[in-house]
Amino acid sequence: MSVMMYRDALRRALYEEMKADPRVFVLGEDVGAYGGAYAVTKGLSAEFGTERVRDTPMSEAMIVGAAVGAAMVGGRPVAEIMYVDFITLAMDQIVNQAAKIHYMFGGQIKVPCVIRTQQGTGRGAGAQHSQSLESWFIHTPGLKVVAPATPADAYGLLRASIQDDNPVIFLEHKGLYAVKDEVPDEPYVTPIGVADVKREGSDVTLITYSRMLHVALDAAKQLAEQNVSVEVIDLRSLLPLDMDTVLRSVAKTRRAVVLHEAVLTGGLGGELSARINEALFSELLAPVQRVTAPDVPLPANVTLEKYLVPNAEQVKKAIEKTLESKQKVH
Amino acid sequence: MELDLTKSLYHSMLLIRRSEERILEEMMKGNLASTMCHVSIGQEAVAAGVCSAMQPQDYLTSTHRGHGHFIARGGGLSRMMAELFGKETGYCKGRGGSMHITDVSIGHLGANGIVGGHLGIATGAALWTSLNKSDAVTVCFFGEGAVNEGITHESINMAALWKLPVIFVVENNHYAMSLAWERSTPQLSFTERARAYGIPGVDVDGQDVLAVREVALEAIERARRGEGPTLIGAHTYRFLGHSRADPSKYRPAEEEERERARDPLTIMRAKVGAEMISDQDVEAYEQQVKEVLDAAVKFAEDSPLAQPSTLFEDIYA
Numbered sequence A: 001m002s003v004m005m006y007r008d009a010l011r012r013a014l015y016e017e018m019k020a021d022p023r024v025f026v027l028g029e030d031v032g033a034y035g036g037a038y039a040v041t042k043g044l045s046a047e048f049g050t051e052r053v054r055d056t057p058m059s060e061a062m063i064v065g066a067a068v069g070a071a072m073v074g075g076r077p078v079a080e081i082m083y084v085d086f087i088t089l090a091m092d093q094i095v096n097q098a099a100k101i102h103y104m105f106g107g108q109i110k111v112p113c114v115i116r117t118q119q120g121t122g123r124g125a126g127a128q129h130s131q132s133l134e135s136w137f138i139h140t141p142g143l144k145v146v147a148p149a150t151p152a153d154a155y156g157l158l159r160a161s162i163q164d165d166n167p168v169i170f171l172e173h174k175g176l177y178a179v180k181d182e183v184p185d186e187p188y189v190t191p192i193g194v195a196d197v198k199r200e201g202s203d204v205t206l207i208t209y210s211r212m213l214h215v216a217l218d219a220a221k222q223l224a225e226q227n228v229s230v231e232v233i234d235l236r237s238l239l240p241l242d243m244d245t246v247l248r249s250v251a252k253t254r255r256a257v258v259l260h261e262a263v264l265t266g267g268l269g270g271e272l273s274a275r276i277n278e279a280l281f282s283e284l285l286a287p288v289q290r291v292t293a294p295d296v297p298l299p300a301n302v303t304l305e306k307y308l309v310p311n312a313e314q315v316k317k318a319i320e321k322t323l324e325s326k327q328k329v330h
Numbered sequence B: 001m002e003l004d005l006t007k008s009l010y011h012s013m014l015l016i017r018r019s020e021e022r023i024l025e026e027m028m029k030g031n032l033a034s035t036m037c038h039v040s041i042g043q044e045a046v047a048a049g050v051c052s053a054m055q056p057q058d059y060l061t062s063t064h065r066g067h068g069h070f071i072a073r074g075g076g077l078s079r080m081m082a083e084l085f086g087k088e089t090g091y092c093k094g095r096g097g098s099m100h101i102t103d104v105s106i107g108h109l110g111a112n113g114i115v116g117g118h119l120g121i122a123t124g125a126a127l128w129t130s131l132n133k134s135d136a137v138t139v140c141f142f143g144e145g146a147v148n149e150g151i152t153h154e155s156i157n158m159a160a161l162w163k164l165p166v167i168f169v170v171e172n173n174h175y176a177m178s179l180a181w182e183r184s185t186p187q188l189s190f191t192e193r194a195r196a197y198g199i200p201g202v203d204v205d206g207q208d209v210l211a212v213r214e215v216a217l218e219a220i221e222r223a224r225r226g227e228g229p230t231l232i233g234a235h236t237y238r239f240l241g242h243s244r245a246d247p248s249k250y251r252p253a254e255e256e257e258r259e260r261a262r263d264p265l266t267i268m269r270a271k272v273g274a275e276m277i278s279d280q281d282v283e284a285y286e287q288q289v290k291e292v293l294d295a296a297v298k299f300a301e302d303s304p305l306a307q308p309s310t311l312f313e314d315i316y317a
Helices: A006-020 A044-048 A060-072 A084-098 A134-138 A151-163 A212-224 A243-253 A268-283 A302-306 A312-324 B005-028 B044-052 B067-072 B077-084 B117-131 B144-148 B150-161 B190-195 B209-224 B253-260 B264-272 B279-302
Strands: A002-005 A024-028 A053-055 A076-081 A114-119 A144-146 A168-173 A180-183 A196-199 A204-208 A230-234 A237-239 A256-263 A289-293 B059-063 B108-112 B138-143 B166-172 B201-205 B230-235
Touching: A002 A006, A002 A151, A006 A024, A006 A044, A006 A151, A006 A180, A024 A044, A024 A060, A044 A053, A060 A076, A060 A084, A060 A114, A060 B117, A060 B150, A076 A084, A084 A114, A084 B117, A084 B150, A114 A151, A134 A144, A134 A168, A134 A237, A134 A256, A134 A268, A144 A151, A151 A168, A151 A180, A196 A212, A204 A212, A204 A243, A204 A312, A212 A230, A212 A256, A212 A312, A230 A243, A243 A256, A243 A268, A256 A268, A256 A312, A268 A289, A289 A312, B005 B044, B005 B067, B005 B077, B005 B209, B005 B264, B005 B279, B044 B067, B044 B138, B044 B166, B044 B209, B044 B230, B044 B264, B059 B067, B059 B117, B067 B077, B067 B108, B077 B279, B108 B117, B117 B138, B117 B150, B117 B166, B138 B144, B144 B150, B144 B166, B150 B166, B166 B209, B190 B201, B190 B230, B201 B209, B209 B230, B209 B264
Parallel strands: A024 A053, A024 A076, A076 A114, A114 A168, A144 A168, A204 A230, A204 A256, A256 A289, B059 B108, B059 B138, B138 B166, B166 B230, B201 B230
Antiparallel strands: A002 A180, A144 A237, A196 A230
């Protein structure tokens, strides 16, 4: 085990994949000598050259398009979109092209590419640099979507994503790059589509992903002092969703709270709530609660931004609400 | 049919023309599985001329109006017809239809339903072949409607910047659905447009298959030498409406009459003379094409329909 920052774990995954497979290459804005806006690709162009770690013009549609086209003829590109907010400029390439090509052409062509980007709040970056847009991608069959919360998963999921034969939207979080944690020294992959039970508990299941995992664990720890046992699930992959793990946990605790940084309406919380209700309605002791950002654009102001980001207090309140529910036990 | 180059260019255009006429006929009979079908009748010289200049290792990307590119590249008519009929023997297992006809085994990277969407793919394919030191060139066909899409600028800029082996072929049929080319941009010359990217641009008569072939050969060989992309503006005309639903009332009748008189098949015969392509030759090609199309339609008719049970296959590789 080595203690490693999230950004360094990502870089290690890129480095090892590029060493192992000559088909892997990196492209994006400022990914070369500059090392990436969040320093993930630092040093890679010196190691692998400026062709394999390629600075592109500011052309998001074309960055993704280049990745898709290269993937179709034998490459395994890893494209970086500096902010998820900028991915709006590349949505055709992701939604109509990358996600559809394998299916639409009858399975003739594979599109093994990774679109790395980062999202989320924490830096007062404002309405166009702070969003959490995962719902747009999970609404698109043909894509895989992952959102690691820890350095160990950032490493393992990036390796798995690069090795995957499908287009993967790899959602990093700008607030996690400097987070340090243990990462095994031996190479490994973290399989896509497998959630992780981060903390076992018996009273309520708290389901989350990305940076909100750390808020969830904080709330769970605080509630443990009040003798409330919270099971925390880190989804890690958002498409496909590991419903087996979620439902197994909720069947046990009979209460569920979903926590995410993305806005409420159309968010993953609604999807999870619906699926839990469909599978376990008669078992539930309380309605599934959602803790999310409200439906508000984010201001470029760290103080104001904080009011829109879910915190441990809100999570605790939501959990307490599930515990107080008067729903009859059958 | 073994033919020399000149004859095979004519044959290729005739095959496209008759195939699309047959597709329309089958559509009227209710045999097509999808309502989406765009024919390129009148534009055959662009597909035939450019594809004749390609090598087996080369790639192409195509558009919603893509039967011509597919056929000129050597795509099989039986499985194409089966695809249009929604049969499981179709190239895309009956899921792609006319608009997404593809045979990757001949370097065809897909007919794309998003105007301009495949310029990224073509440029990306060229990026990989360049990185991978392969000598393949990618040909990207698109209509003049795509010229005003944002990704067109991004693609040509990136390809020019990195000298990627990709050829941008604008099939300028002068109408983006109902919008005339002159009403969509103030810069009508592709030679001029290419200057902004520092690459060669050529405006060519898209009804003259030999002229198209010549500029394509030069562009493809230039790209193969590592000297980068060329923008080819092939000026052609869509003889029919945008789709079956379009009576093309937005086009002046005299313009249609004038342009339809510039039929690429007629122009070629006039250019090469009867000693090169005789009436007997044409008769023989017509007969052979009819037989091929009859067989293709029969194959499509006899093939099983794509089954609902396959709907959940191939979503992921």
